[in-house]
Amino acid sequence: MYDLLVIGGGPAGYTAALSGARAGLRVALIEQLSPGGQMTETQQIDNYPGFDEGVDGFTLGFKMQAGAERFGAETVAAQVLSVDFTASPKRVVTDSGALFARAVVVATGATHRHLGLAEEAALLGKGVGYCAACDGMLFRGKTVAVVGGGNSAAADALLLSKLCKEVYLIHRRDTLRAEKVYHTPLAQAENIHFKWNATVKALLHGDKLTGVLLENKDGTEETLALDGLFISIGRTPVTSLFRGILDLDEEGYIIAGEDTKTNIPGVFAAGDVRKKPFRQIVTAAADGAVAAYFAEAYLAEQGEA
Numbered sequence: 178m179y180d181l182l183v184i185g186g187g188p189a190g191y192t193a194a195l196s197g198a199r200a201g202l203r204v205a206l207i208e209q210l211s212p213g214g215q216m217t218e219t220q221q222i223d224n225y226p227g228f229d230e231g232v233d234g235f236t237l238g239f240k241m242q243a244g245a246e247r248f249g250a251e252t253v254a255a256q257v258l259s260v261d262f263t264a265s266p267k268r269v270v271t272d273s274g275a276l277f278a279r280a281v282v283v284a285t286g287a288t289h290r291h292l293g294l295a296e297e298a299a300l301l302g303k304g305v306g307y308c309a310a311c312d313g314m315l316f317r318g319k320t321v322a323v324v325g326g327g328n329s330a331a332a333d334a335l336l337l338s339k340l341c342k343e344v345y346l347i348h349r350r351d352t353l354r355a356e357k358v359y360h361t362p363l364a365q366a367e368n369i370h371f372k373w374n375a376t377v378k379a380l381l382h383g384d385k386l387t388g389v390l391l392e393n394k395d396g397t398e399e400t401l402a403l404d405g406l407f408i409s410i411g412r413t414p415v416t417s418l419f420r421g422i423l424d425l426d427e428e429g430y431i432i433a434g435e436d437t438k439t440n441i442p443g444v445f446a447a448g449d450v451r452k453k454p455f456r457q458i459v460t461a462a463a464d465g466a467v468a469a470y471f472a473e474a475y476l477a478e479q480g481e482a
């Protein structure tokens with residue numbers, strides 16, 4: 178029996194665990210993989226403060242875990258299979274048993290959609306990326322492409338056009354889904370070139386990505402030499418466990434305000450899983466601290482803290 182259970186061991190979850198444990202709550206964090214969440218997919222994080230030469234995601238994940246455990250938070254290595262937030266105490270069922278707590282922070286994050294190409298995972302960090310805002314600087318002065326046609330692909334192409342020599346925007350249709358506000362700046366950027374009606378058929382590489390093989394709608398193929406490829410075809414929140422339990426928006430993100438409160442008292446949503454405009458490590462960590470603050474207040478109101 179815990180005061181606070183945290184589901185997910187990314188920056189949001191471990192910050193909630195640190196803040197809760199430091200405030201004297203009995204806290205357990207449930208994580209199915211190694212600590213760090215999506216951070217573990219990148220070798221170089223330059224925009225999390227306190228690391229003057231940057232830090233790799235694994236190191237930062239383990240540091241966040243150690244920081245929370247220093248104050249007594251426990252890590253439970255398990256996968257959450259189902260939840261009952263209407264029970265009192267709240268019940269979280271994992272593949273190694275059920276855990277109970279008076280308050281819960283959901284910090285299950287999000288996953289990037291993948292193209293599903295051979296070697297896509299192996300080339301991550303070796304020319305293939307999913308976050309232009311995070312990794313764009315690594316391609317300063319180089320030639321890159323963005324795959325996608327929505328707002329995030331458009332925003333990524335514009336961001337990269339300010340850093341890179343040439344930027345190709347590869348889209349499987351002949352018009353962008355991105356909002357009109359992006360169209361003029363994209364058309365005006367001299368180093369952005371469109372590859373319409375084209376899909377990436379294969380990733381070309383040695384040790385690193387060297388280019389892509391494109392398949393055009395008419396069946397013809399062409400090779401595009403690249404230093405980097407950013408796959409920007411959307412993200413999926415990890416919320417299937419909470420469907421029908423927590424209020425979700427049309428994309429599946431948990432609806433919770435800046436106070437991280439969900440529709441169920443005592444259940445808080447922190448990090449990328451929450452409906453919000455900007456998803457980064459620092460904003461996930463901020464959410465985790467806010468969630469722990471309101472969880473502590475909720476427990477105090479219940480006379481249980």
Ligand SMILES: Cc1cc2nc3c(=O)[nH]c(=O)nc-3n(C[C@H](O)[C@H](O)[C@H](O)COP(=O)(O)OP(=O)(O)OC[C@H]3O[C@@H](n4cnc5c(N)ncnc54)[C@H](O)[C@@H]3O)c2cc1C
Nearest residue numbers: 185187188189209214215257286287311448449457458461
């Ligand atoms: C390749 C890449 C590079 C990035 N680079 C940067 C960068 O340089 N700077 C930056 O600010 N941001 C970067 N980001 C974004 C940043 O990593 C995310 O915004 C951040 O990790 C979100 O944190 P989170 O805690 O909300 O969720 P996540 O990091 O997604 O963590 C969620 C955790 O929940 C766990 N989980 C999910 N479901 C269950 C379950 N059922 N049971 C148990 N555990 C579960 C997952 O295993 C995961 O560990 C990058 C993202 C990617 C993919």
